[in-house]
Amino acid sequence: MKPPLRARTVKVGPYKLGHGLPVRVQAMCDTDTRDVRATVRQLRLLEDAGCEINRVAVPDMEAALALKKIRKQVAAPVVADIHFDWRLAVAAAHNGADKIRINPGNIGSPEGVRAIVKACRERGLPIRVGVNAGSLKLFKTVRGRVALSPAEMARAMAREALEQARMLEDEGFGDVLVSLKADDARVTELACRLFASQSRIPQHLGVTEAGPLLPGAVKSSVALSSLLRDGIGATVRVSLSEKPEAQVRCAYELLKALGLREYGPEIISCPTCGRCCADVRGAARALDAAIYADRELREKARGLKIAVMGCAVNGPGEARAADFGVAGIPGGNGLFFRRGTPQGRIPGRDWVKALVKIIRQRGKTS
Ligand code: SF4
Incomplete structure (x- = not known):
């Protein structure tokens, strides 16, 4: 495999992300985004824990519109996580989101992707393309489970991430980040490496559905530490079955052990x-x-x-x-x-x- 290419710079809120820049810590709220009070309370707890970029789920228009009130009450950038409906992404972009996380392959039509790009360009927002092993197009085209080796799965993920990012780049949109996540540490690491060897798009790193605290922390460390040491990764999330604040702590401990960030003693x-x-x-x-x-x-x-x-x-x-x-x-x-x-x-x-x-x-x- 070729060595990783130097990631280009993309800005999320106040943070410049990319090659040679600090790796930022992300987490995701587990509140109902339509419940503005509860979401703001949790976002503030996450900010207190040192979380630098927070993601919220946007499952419907009420949640997209709630972002306006939420964003006014918190300091850290908020990422809107959207599936299937491009209208929600457009509404989130116009209601205070700092970044839009989509999967262009499931967002509807090419017209929908174009509408999201237009809204993000107007507001100067980046888009993250999220590719998860469990939702690969490959799985949807066949009945039942496809038995792929870790290497085959990683190749399929890298290919899909490149294709999906290209859908945005074909629209002349370059403020793109990608994530390639699997619940398997080897697949995650290999997919991210393959992508980095072919693209300068900065990556958000994480093992998806990493598990409870101890196994999840170990699995995430195994997958992410060698990537981070090689300069791959602009942001990190540790997806534990734990309170979001614990995910923040775990991400910082990982970065601290690698000498990439300081966090407490x-x-x-x-x-x-x-x-x-x-x-x-x-x-x-x-x-x-x-x-x-x-x-x-x-x-x-x-x-x-x-x-x-x-x-x-x-x-x-x-x-x-x-x-x-x-x-x-x-x-x-x-x-x-x-x-x-x-x-x-x-x-x-x-x-x-x-x-x-x-x-x-x-x-x-x-
Ligand atoms: S510091 Fe003392 S008590 Fe602790 S492991 Fe070493 S020898 Fe044992």
Whole structure:
């Protein structure tokens, strides 16, 4: 396969997306878009969690028109997700959507595609072509399930994405992004690679229907990390069967582990062993929960490495890379250390309170 081509730049709201630009985090609301109050509430929660681009479902005209009120009450760009009816896409474009996500193959007629392009061009909006393995044209033309190998499936997806993007480009419309998603990590990765080797259109990455938190996070990481390392991917969504805020966190953790984005601190905590003399699991979990439930604290802790270790024998040394941390010592106290050097004791077991206090003081003394 040829190496990936450099993606061109496309703008979504305030964000420039494409080669060499920051990878942005996306999520999708699970509210009924017609319920303006509930949707705005969730969009604000997502913004608080750091979500940069949010998608909402637009199943009918009432939802398309509701975008006008919704968009006025939120800061982050809103993507309208539309299937089958081009009129909904046109209405969404004229009612405040920042991007339209369609599948030109199921949106109706070529006239419908032209109407969407016209509306998006007038409003300066990009269009995302979403190709999902489960809705490939191939499946619709035969009865029953087609047994394709992962490579055949990936090729079919890349071909369909190229064809669908061409339908827009044939109209002289270039502000296009694509996504190629499967529920299989190998198919997703290969489809995205194949597409990137043939097109400069920037990609939105994700494994679709990734599953519950743990398997979904692992599967998404397996599929997306090598793509992101190779510069493929302008935006990311981790489609977990979880609250949308958890999807945002997971996407950031993936990007953070790859060194592509910063998001809160990195908590270094040991797995514990027979030397452990502290509740490391409880403390690490509680510290994580305290930081990520509080936007201000998360921002203050951005870029820090904070250690929670089970013993002072190995803890401070093994966590030398941490900016600061605490290790268990016999007798019920904790040993506080900075860059591996002991600084004193933290009385009792209330490590989380002590560590949170240090984070809050960040920037006050330095
Ligand atoms: S830091 Fe101490 S308790 Fe934790 S794994 Fe290492 S030796 Fe065991």
